[in-house]
């Protein structure tokens with residue numbers, strides 16, 4: 645039996661074991677996927693112990709993605725851009741890392757929701773680790789521009805500079821206060837800790853026909869989805885699809901075959 649896990653703190657709520665077991669069942673792939681809560685000061689010790697038990701790979705969630713990146717001997721280009729890793733695997737004693745979050749959100753937005761990113765004006769709310777993880781793949785879709793707006797304006801400005809390159813779409817950073825413009829796609833990455841609340845945003849940010857995506861997911865409509873609908877969004881989605889798609893991408897790296905994500909999304913709903 646091949647052994648995998650997700651490291652996080654907290655991690656009890658994670659749906660990743662259900663998702664990966666459901667993927668594995670599609671082809672009778674023999675794997676076990678566990679949750680491992682690492683102490684905040686000993687992710688490295690837990691990772692080593694897991695490898696000694698025969699672990700072949702792992703997912704990493706909050707707050708260890710940056711540490712995981714630092715521990716890798718080799719990372720993919722998109723993980724390098726994010727400076728964060730959510731997928732680990734060993735090749736002998738070499739630790740490899742990738743970040744599949746950006747591919748996951750793009751796949752869900754473009755292929756599952758059927759929304760276009762290319763040529764669209766994108767607004768991203770938040771400028772934390774979650775945003776760093778998805779900016780590279782988002783920009784690769786060639787939006788007209790990406791505006792990153794964050795409570796702390798300076799963090800958005802730094803993030804925008806990090807991703808603005810000669811041939812990329814313009815990336816602009818600013819605060820949430822005084823935010824202006826009209827956007828076709830709004831992505832919320834303001835942390836999940838913000839229960840039942842949305843920061844005060846000016847009206848009129850959504851262009852005619854705009855759509856809205858929340859990286860957070862829940863049983864009901866999220867506060868951001870409700871806000872977007874009130875602002876005239878023609879469609880909204882939560883982040884469950886992103887969760888399943890980033891997992892499918894990790895699964896494929898580990899197991900060498902692509903699982904079907906639609907049936908697993910339906911199961912989770």
Ligand code: ATR
Pocket residue numbers: 706769770771772773774775794795796797799833834835836838843
């Ligand atoms: P994550 O991994 O979810 O991105 P993070 O790196 O801690 O977590 O980032 C949290 C994001 O949510 C940040 O953009 C944060 O804004 P600041 O950079 O100004 O802290 C945002 N955030 C958290 N609580 C918020 C609130 N009450 N109002 C607005 N933004 C909030």
